[in-house]
Amino acid sequence: MLLNDIISGKVVDSVYIIAEIGQNHQGCVETAKKMIWEAKKAGCHCVKFQKSDLPAKFTRSALDREYTSDHAWGKTYGEHKEYLEFSKDQYLQLQAHCKELNVDFTASAMDERSLEFLADLNVPFIKIGSGDANNFPLLKKASNLNLPLVISTGMQTMQTVDRIVQTMRESGKEDYALMHCVSSYPTDPEDCSLQLISVLKRRFPNVDIGYSGHELGVVISQAAVLLGARIVERHFTLDKSQKGSDHRCSLEPQELKALTTAITNFKLSSVPMSPEVIVQKLNGGEELEAALQHVESKTILPCELPCRNKLGKSIVAARNLNKGYRLQLADMAIKVSEPTGLTAEDYLDLVGKELADNIGEDEPILGSSIIN
Ligand SMILES: CC(=O)N[C@H](C=O)[C@@H](O)[C@H](O)[C@H](O)COP(=O)(O)O
Ligand SMILES: C=C(OP(=O)(O)O)C(=O)O
The missing domain is CATH 3.90.1210.10 (Antifreeze-like/N-acetylneuraminic acid synthase C-terminal domain)
Incomplete structure (x- = not known):
């Protein structure tokens, strides 16, 4: 199944699942290949990376800042990011590997040069991460490519989401999806604000809504599907205890498999369900209830400020x-x-x-x- 099958309405009874490898490959192409194979075995439709052109994404002083985190791969943030970035040749190798395994391959375009890079690779769709959801020149440029877009909305207000939709409308772009996302790693259940999926669905009835989650475990992402998310993205790792900012809130192969199996077994004809029915169906406890608590307005949450300040x-x-x-x-x-x-x-x-x-x-x- 292709992402476009969901966005075009051709497939109505499935959810498209993206394993976000991101930078969890530790800068090693062989590890990335192993992760692709594991994600495929776990039942994902797509593996995703993060593509940055460092001087296009960051200012010189942002690259030169000291990075003292336990998760740093270099002394400065620039050295850290350089270590984790793959070359064009490595991207081509990974793309070829995905083709052999019959799993979709793409990346988020973290700046305009990376957008051009990915368009040249002819990926099946482009992801715009939350850090660029208010980067309107990038969104405009992306909307003029003949490629579907998946746009995350973490760290943004509803006003900004309205403007994203308006930008797409002005470009005549119809093949795109919006992802509900909270940019905090890991996201506490009470911050997951899952009901924003329903809010987004009501506000933009012609746009497919997905969920890019950073919480621990798989139940909250299952609930996202029962609220109507048609695309699910989760960070993926071979081992959560590894060094790197995203491993802790990532799913290991067994968990990813559990998530894809649960999602595949849902009968989407009975979706969307009410929060009460979802809690019952998933045997949820306090954490699920917290993730499903009533939310009406989309704001930048306090838990998102560290990510917003950094990225x-x-x-x-x-x-x-x-x-x-x-x-x-x-x-x-x-x-x-x-x-x-x-x-x-x-x-x-x-x-x-x-x-x-x-x-x-x-x-x-x-x-x-x-x-x-
Ligand atoms: C907002 C955004 O880009 N978030 C991404 C996607 O979720 C993350 O994977 C970051 O790249 C990662 O957490 C950064 O970690 P560090 O700063 O240690 O490289
Ligand atoms: C930052 C990203 O995603 P999200 O905002 O969905 O976490 C990304 O895909 O690079």
């Missing part, structure tokens, strides 16, 4: 700019910046604004950088 994108200068100059679109880039600039959503509002100071390439554009 959220903001507006920076794309080149050296002089005091008194009036900003044009091409003068701005949207990157992970340290310190952060104005929020990425303000990008278009800055066009024509006069600069109060000189700003160097890759430096953040702040409120105080602009003469109002």
